[in-house]
Amino acid sequence: MPTPKRVTVKAPAKVNLALKVGALDENGFHPVETVYQAVDLYDEIVATRDDILRLTCEGEGAELAGSGPGNLAWRAAELLAKHAGIEPQVHLHITKRIPVAGGMAGGSADAAGALIACDALWQLNTPREELLDLAAQLGSDIPFSVAGGTALGRGRGDVLTTMLARGEFHWVFALSNEGLSTPAVYNEFDVINPHAPEPAVAPELISAIAAGDIRVAAKHLDNDLQVPAIRLRHSLEATLRAGREAGALAAIVSGSGPTCAFLARDAEHAIELAIELQASGYVQRTVRASGPVRGAHIASVQ
Ligand code: ATP
Numbered sequence: 243m244p245t246p247k248r249v250t251v252k253a254p255a256k257v258n259l260a261l262k263v264g265a266l267d268e269n270g271f272h273p274v275e276t277v278y279q280a281v282d283l284y285d286e287i288v289a290t291r292d293d294i295l296r297l298t299c300e301g302e303g304a305e306l307a308g309s310g311p312g313n314l315a316w317r318a319a320e321l322l323a324k325h326a327g328i329e330p331q332v333h334l335h336i337t338k339r340i341p342v343a344g345g346m347a348g349g350s351a352d353a354a355g356a357l358i359a360c361d362a363l364w365q366l367n368t369p370r371e372e373l374l375d376l377a378a379q380l381g382s383d384i385p386f387s388v389a390g391g392t393a394l395g396r397g398r399g400d401v402l403t404t405m406l407a408r409g410e411f412h413w414v415f416a417l418s419n420e421g422l423s424t425p426a427v428y429n430e431f432d433v434i435n436p437h438a439p440e441p442a443v444a445p446e447l448i449s450a451i452a453a454g455d456i457r458v459a460a461k462h463l464d465n466d467l468q469v470p471a472i473r474l475r476h477s478l479e480a481t482l483r484a485g486r487e488a489g490a491l492a493a494i495v496s497g498s499g500p501t502c503a504f505l506a507r508d509a510e511h512a513i514e515l516a517i518e519l520q521a522s523g524y525v526q527r528t529v530r531a532s533g534p535v536r537g538a539h540i541a542s543v544q
Contacts, residue, residue, distance in 0.1 A: 246543045249362045251287045253355035253387060253538035254280040255346040255531065257413060257496050257503050259451070259459065262441035263466040266432055274399050275441040277451070278383075280390035281413060281533035285340050285348060286541070287315060287355030289363045292333040295319055299335075303342030306421070307349065314349040314380060315356035321376055322357055326366050334359070343421025345471075345497030347383045354387035354538040362540055374402075390537025392451060394443065408454030411505060412512040412532045414490070416481050416525040418500040422471060427498040430470035441466070460491035460505050471499035478502060480524045488518035 256278050264273040285301075297309045297316050307313055311320075315334050323330035334356055340348035354377060361368050368376075377384035382398040392407035431438075447462035472478045478495060481502050485493035489511070490504035504519070506512035509532070516528040 243365070245365065246363055248288060248290045248544040249359045249540060250542045251289070251355040251359040251538055252284040252541045253287060253351035254390060254535050255283040255340040255348065255351060256280050256383065256386060257346065257533070258465060260443045260447055260462070260464045261466055261497065262443055262464065263431055263438060264441040265436065265438040271398055272428060272431070273397065273441055274395065275443050276395040276399055277392065277405065277443055277447060278386045278395055279392045279411060279533040280386070280535050280537055281531040282535045283340055283346070283529060283531040285351050285355060286337040287352060287359050288335045289356070289359035290333045290335070291363065292331055295330040296333040297336070298333070299338060301338035302340070304336075304338050306342040307336070307338060307352070314353035318353040318356035318380055319360050321380060322360050322366070322368070323364075325372070325376055326364065326368070328364060330360075332360055332363060341417050341421070341501060343423065344417060344501040345422070345424075345495065345499045346415070346501055347387055347497065350381055350383040350387040351538065353377070353380050353384050357388065358538045358540060362543060386537070388537050390535060392534045394448070405448065406452040407534055408452065409456055410532050411456060411534070412507070412509050413530065414485075414504045414506060414512050414516045414519060415496065415529050415531065416485070416502040416504070416519055417527045417529060419526055420500070422475060422498060422500045424498040426474060427467050427470050430473055431467060434470060434473070438466070456505070456507070457491060463492045463494045463505065465494050467498050468495040471495045475500050477524070484519060484522040484524040485515070488515055488522065490515055
């Protein structure tokens with residue numbers, strides 16, 4: 243195979259169909275049980291050969307994502323190079339479409355994308371299990387951004403089991419102009435639930451997803467971070483109500499928020515729902531996406 247000069251990867255956003263959170267453990271982490279779904283809203287990561295590690299970023303909230311070692315994609319490239327015993331010689335260019343700090347795992351998507359892109363650019367052929375292991379070292383949601391599809395996440399969300407999933411979920415996401423800090427939302431969760439029980443996803447949700455029964459699944463969408471997110475951002479309550487009144491099958495805060503996710507009956511209903519949400523005056527911007535889709539993957543090699 244000739245040496246690639248440029249590898250382009252697409253990395254999807256995620257929504258949590260359920261996010262059950264337990265009490266803070268002795269290591270300062272929250273055990274979770276969560277159902278992830280990857281949706282077709284993508285960041286693009288282009289890896290090009292370079293003498294040093296460089297990162298540039300454009301698009302939705304690029305200035306917040308940063309272009310130095312604080313960017314998760316930078317850390318992903320460094321970690322993979324260290325693992326392989328080579329220098330991280332790459333220019334990463336990220337085009338962001340996933341809202342930053344929106345509870346849709348945009349940073350995780352970019353880290354997953356950087357792992358896949360650098361692995362191909364440097365012709366490492368790292369086994370999938372090792373890539374997932376490196377992903378987990380970078381952040382709890384990152385193995386899922388690599389895996390995609392619909393999956394049950396346990397532990398810190400990094401221990402994945404692929405789920406049987408039928409049917410297509412059509413979503414409308416209401417985006418906020420200002421993000422919410424994930425640690426702040428978890429802190430608020432601790433204040434409200436100092437003795438939270440072991441996290442467990444409803445079995446009804448798991449069987450509805452397996453059967454492709456969107457209406458039953460809608461009844462069991464569940465996010466333990468929703469109440470804390472609303473306490474930090476009261477306007478989310480009105481946003482969720484606007485979605486329900488507009489006919490959404492379900493309205494839920496996505497991950498740690500502030501993005502809200504509305505489940506539609508089908509693609510056409512998603513268009514109607516997006517229009518009604520915009521007209522409600524409670525939503526600044528909407529984006530439609532559907533899932534499940536595959537995880538971070540190579541779109542082209544040059
Ligand atoms: P999650 O759903 O996993 O909790 P999120 O979607 O709420 O994450 P991100 O978009 O991943 O949040 O961003 C969280 C923070 O991570 C940002 O405030 C930003 O400073 C930092 N960050 C680091 N790298 C990136 C990146 N590539 N894209 C976005 N944010 C990044």
